[in-house]
Amino acid sequence: MNIDFHSLPADQLVVFDFETTGLSPDMGDRSIEIGAVLIENGKITGRFQQLMNPGVRIPLFIENLTGITNAMIKESRSNTEVMSDFYDFIAGRNLVAHNASFDERFLRAEFRRIKKQCSSGIACSLLAARRIFQNAPNHQLATLAQYKNLPSDGVYHRALADAEVTAHLWLSLLAELREQHEFDELTFGFMHTLTKTPKHQLRQFYAKHKVKSPVI
Numbered sequence: 001m002n003i004d005f006h007s008l009p010a011d012q013l014v015v016f017d018f019e020t021t022g023l024s025p026d027m028g029d030r031s032i033e034i035g036a037v038l039i040e041n042g043k044i045t046g047r048f049q050q051l052m053n054p055g056v057r058i059p060l061f062i063e064n065l066t067g068i069t070n071a072m073i074k075e076s077r078s079n080t081e082v083m084s085d086f087y088d089f090i091a092g093r094n095l096v097a098h099n100a101s102f103d104e105r106f107l108r109a110e111f112r113r114i115k116k117q118c119s120s121g122i123a124c125s126l127l128a129a130r131r132i133f134q135n136a137p138n139h140q141l142a143t144l145a146q147y148k149n150l151p152s153d154g155v156y157h158r159a160l161a162d163a164e165v166t167a168h169l170w171l172s173l174l175a176e177l178r179e180q181h182e183f184d185e186l187t188f189g190f191m192h193t194l195t196k197t198p199k200h201q202l203r204q205f206y207a208k209h210k211v212k213s214p215v216i
Helices: 060-066 070-075 079-090 100-115 125-132 139-145 159-181 188-196 198-209
Strands: 013-020 033-040 043-051 095-097 121-123
Touching: 013 060, 013 100, 013 159, 033 060, 033 079, 033 159, 043 079, 043 159, 079 100, 079 125, 095 100, 095 125, 095 159, 100 121, 100 125, 121 125, 121 188, 125 159, 125 188, 139 159
Parallel strands: 013 095, 095 121
Antiparallel strands: 013 033, 033 043
8 A cells, every 4th residue: 555655744754763772773883762742632642662772882981871771771672673563553643753863864774784664754953943943942852841831850871861852842843833824733744844955945935835823
């Protein structure tokens, strides 16, 4: 069955986050934790979280940053098992991540190892926030959570906690567009295109989509 991912609602998708051993799967870095939140009809309805053992050591810097230790992943399931389960969890759904280019690289690298392909659309809440919340002090996840008073337990650099905050951020972005631009329905395709639109072209972008455009 072929799915037109861009036509799907923007409030029905999976928000995900990886913790990793480093910055680049091309340099041999691996995923050590996956966290994800399922949003259906604008509500959080499901969660997925697993530590995983890639068979490589976690650098001390990453242990200190995340709190995920080599002892913890030694007792965890393999990346192959966890990513196979995650593939089933996201089936037929679009994806969102904060600074998505980072997480997408690891997602595709881990899927390649289990001979799976990700056909879902992937959008970036960081890029969306830069366009919609232009007055925020900066667009780091913790800053945006405070700026918009989003639900948060104050824990960052753990995959599920970051995915939860990102999910609330994504819903806040959608709410802002509905309130400020009088949208009734927002598609994933609209949001994905918005993240690629230069700020100086936003006025035309909103006008093209027959949206009341505020002063930018």
